[in-house]
Amino acid sequence: MKDAYIYDHVRTPRGKGKKDGGLHQASPVWLLRTLLREMQRRQDLDTALVDDVVLGCVTPVGEQGADIARTAVLDAGWAETVGGVTQSRFCASGLESVNLAAAKVASGFEQLVVAGGVESMSRWPMGSDGGAWFMDPRVNQALGFIPQGISADLIATLEGWGRADVDAYASESHRRAAAAREQGFFSKAIVPIHDIAGLPLLAQDETIRPGTTPETLAKLEPSFAMMGQMGFDATALRKYTTIERVNHVHHAGNSSGIVDGAALMLIGNRAGGAAAGLKPRARIRAAAVIGSEPTIMLTGPTPACRKALKQAGMEAKDIELWEINEAFAVVPMKTARDLGVSLDKVNVNGGAIALGHPLGATGCIILGTLLDELERRDLSTGCATLCVGGGMGIATIIERV
DSSP states (O other), rough: OOOOEEEEEOOOOEEEEETSTTTTTHHHHHHHHHHHOOOOOOOOOOOGGOOEEEEEEESSOGGTTTTTTHHHHHHHHHHHHOEEEEOOOOOOOHHHHHHHHHHHHHHHHEEEEEEEEEOOOOOOTTTTOOHHHHHHHHHHHHHHTHHHHHHHHHHHHHTTTTHHHHHHHHOOOOOOHHHHTTTTTTTTOOOOOEEETTTTEEESSOOTHHHHHHHHHHHHHOOSHHHHHIIIHHHHHHHHHHHSOOOOOOTTTEEEEEEEEEEEEEOOHHHHHHHHTOOOEEEEEEEEEEETTTTOOTTTTTHHHHHHHHHHHOGGGSEEEEEEEOTTHHHHHHHHHHHHHOGGGGGGOHHHHHHHTTHHHTTHHHHHHHHHHHHTTTOOOOEEEETTTTTEEEEEEEOOO
């Protein structure tokens, strides 16, 4: 086995996932085309040296369907010999792409692979692709399905966290993200998006609200209480019998934002990087995926991290910075508690509550954010992890070269 290295990463700004969002006019292929061309330009990359492009997309329908990875490669003018494959591991798809690329180059079967993901949520809403999980009553009942928001509220209830706790976490996410944007911490990776005429569409992340406080968030109504009353609370309580009711504490302000965005990362082994004249920035030390209980659904990051740490011969205390996707406030809160990690080391530049969660791209984005921050602080090791729909977790550990 060979080592897998990160040579570069780029991303779009994250635009509000509505028709008035900054990226709504840009098709998902246009976002990817822009990033592919920028990666080629900034690395002076001979694209014929790239073996494959692996992309995550959670809602692969319409413009995002029909293997958008290959479409984007051709639309960007890359060499025709570059392959393209699109996959979905739900919210973990962007990080799954990186891990698949790392496995490809570590095996020696391929030398250079571009990995990442895309999601245009303003154009193709979450759930547009259907699936038996949502649409087949037999499967729904047999698997104990409940919406993720109720799963998050269930975790909060079991862990003893109230509304004030999750709102305090969410307001801190906005504060950290606003400070990072103001100080230019994201600028190394962000590629501004222009329309076909060259006019600017969006240059910075759009959903950060610097004035967010626990007091402003306290005015928002819980988002998932009505769903719970429709029978989903009862489904949760049949499985989790130690509580009498689900305390609904999550809402739009302490859950991940719906946004548009894309991200790419250039992964290779030493031979691939040397052939392209690239300098490695980090080594992918370990990667893991795991299944977890599908009703509560969002507890997978902890066992996934432990699995990756075991592979790397490390303990949680050896990781200097963490990126734990803020699908809901309780996810990083519980993961950090379970692993014995201080929240001071988690999502230090904010997370998806403030910045948004473009489903297929997020995993790649947070791994890139982690690498940039390790470099900025002159630290060595970091771990990125996400909870995953259907009850899964994923984790990747990187070490600076």
